[in-house]
Amino acid sequence: MQGIIKVGMADLKVVKEPDILTTLGLGSCVGIALYDRIRKVAGLAHIMLPDSCQIKNNTNKAKFADTAIEILVNEMVKQGASESRMTAKITGGSQMFSFGNSGSDLMKIGYRNTIATKETLNRLKIPIIAEDTGGNYGRTIEFYSYTGELLIKTIGYGVKTI
Template identity: 55%
Template sequence: MTVIRVGMADLNVADGEDSLRTTGLGSCVGIALYDPQTKITGLAHIMLPTSANPNETNRAKYANTAVPLLIELMEKKGANRRRMNAKLAGGAQMFTFAGQSDLMRIGPRNVEAVKEALRLSTIPVVAEDTGGNCGRTIELFSVDGSLVIRTAKQGVSTL
């Protein structure tokens, strides 16, 4: 089994017995996609909700560009979007400021943008561990689509 690391503003796909892992999910969101028939998985670590730039060079950085790219890469490996499901983690509100504007709600805005991008791609969200105020490390296993979430405050859980 190989653990494939996914960095911040990054994404990757795996299959077989490999897993995908990302760390440092604070306000960022980890998007885990899984095709149960082919056991192809995809993981994106997005930083921001949307990019309005059609020439964006790092499509993995934004929810609205990362989701279609991740689906495309999974389909190239043999996955079918009609069978895919999604699990989400992250989107924490890491800091609180007095008189906080909507622009400072990065974590919740990221979660909303990811859900909208998945809705537009007709991929259901089957589980999530989002919000709160703690960081997360996640690992997605291709063998069964399980998503293991580690937090300093809440320990380990599996979606």
């Protein structure tokens, strides 16, 4: 039986073939989909903030790009994945609202989340093989452990697979 596992905000999950990971309504958060194509182990993290070091309230490690990706990698290794084979697909990081030029740092949080995600993946030497980030709209994603494909659905901006 194929299961669909939901990943909430500030959450991460790992599945093996043939299960599917999904996150609904990704906005300024970033979804990081890691995959080992040989063992067919798939992991999805849904991060909210770029950096755990800058925030006092940092007990939930799945909330931050820097710590969530490390945990996701470890969890996937526990399920039999090899870190050296892992590839990444990233999505989300939208700017849902804008206030003209007076945009504070907080308004650019989607962009900052994307940058921090890339830096962490770079540090862990996990190549980013596909990306669909930015814009001003939400995304619902489905990540298939048997193919490594990431399906992205939007309202008014079409459906695509990366």
